[in-house]
Amino acid sequence: MERLAHLGTGIGWRPEIADVVEAMPGIDWVEAVAENLCPxxxxxxxxxxxxxxxxxxxxGVSLGLGGAERPDAQRLADLSVRAKALGSPLVTEHIAFVRAGGERTASPLLEAGHLLPVPRTRDALDVLCENVRIAQDALPVPLAVExxxxxxxxxxxxxxxxxxLYELVERTGVRLLIDVANLHTNHVNRGEDPSKALDELPVEAIAYVHVAGGFERDGVWHDSHAHPVxxxxxxxxxxxxxxxxxxxxxxxxxxxxPEDGAELGREVAVIRETVASAAAPALTTPEPVTQCPTTSVQMAEAEESVRERLALAQASLLSSLVAGTPVPEGFDRARLAVQSRALAGKRADVVAKVAPELPRILGHEAYRGAFLAYAGRRPMTAGYRRDALDFAEDLLLGQRVEEPFARKQLTDWWLERSGPAPLAGRPVARALRAARFALRRG
Structure with a gap:
């Protein structure tokens, strides 16, 4: 494993704070959500x-390296193009699954819309290691996983x-992106000792560290990325x-x-000072980790039966979270209910960002209530942009927009974005019926 270049102190780049970040002193690097960039x-x-x-x-947030399926070749190609366009020294992704179901399970393919944990089992580790190796082979720069x-x-x-994580690094040589805020989240929610986790980690494999804020409600910590650290x-x-x-x-x-950009600057400064003051005087950046030799069993592809077991388990869990099917045996029902609500809320928030016209047309409170009701009926299957169109169509078909002007605006918005053949893959007659209905009522 080659040594990575020193990055320094940075901040997540988001369009909403682009000007603030550009003017912020002492920023050595930034991280941008790959899927939000067009090379x-x-x-x-x-x-x-x-x-x-x-x-x-x-x-990246959409590869789903912890899922039962092998990484999608097109998603890997897209990530590669972005890394090259940005001249990046590495790319990062998550140890998570984000979709489940499909042909392997003979069930609908469902999207979580967020990152979900993989089971810390030998089966899941075998699949994750193979998926990571596939991604490493496809990417032009080193990969780090979070x-x-x-x-x-x-x-x-x-x-x-x-x-x-130690076994993952040992078997693949992958680098780690350690999120200390996530260690805190798992301490509150799962009783896991952050210090013990750090004791067990191969710290020499760390590429960089995330720091973020959150909030606690009813004994559950929510990793919101919307609050001070x-x-x-x-x-x-x-x-x-x-x-x-x-x-x-x-x-x-x-x-x-925060309205005051200086507040973010102060948080960055505190993070820099925390690292500087905690470092032992003689401690330097460690030698890079060497990947241990792997056995023939470790090098072999994960057996299809292992992927099938993981696929069934993940599909059952995700279906209970987003489609209201029974909770799989052994899970904490109360915690899954919290997760289900969090997924629906995250989905509503992201659709509002992808299609900001929807909350403006419906009104922000009405939009959120209507979307959460829709999410309870319709799991996401094809990403947020399609989700926004499906939501608008659902409102029109269900005659759920009573105010004539809002109904007219929503129909115009839907027709403009559906294209000449509305919602490919869906019966055209149904789509046109929704539009005609809304226009007639308008």
């Missing part, structure tokens, strides 16, 4: 940062998080920095941005 039309603010020598790292926050645990887990998260960062000097540390903030 041929990169935002001007991001291009200006690159011209200044600021490193940009694409951070530990995620979890509201619940899987029954029958065989390893701690630290043990799971709390002291317990900074304490975990200090613990990590006392063990190893991370090549990079980055503040994540996805929404609820």
């Amino acid at each position: 041929g039309h990169l935002p001007d603010a991001l291009l200006r940062l690159r011209e200044r020598g600021v490193t940009v790292v694409p951070h 530990n995620i926050a979890a509201l619940f645990g899987w029954p029958g887990e065989e390893m701690s998080e630290g043990q799971f 709390p002291r317990p998260v900074l304490d975990i960062l200090a613990d990590l920095a006392s063990r190893v000097t991370p090549p990079g540390v980055l503040l994540e903030r996805d929404e609820n941005f």
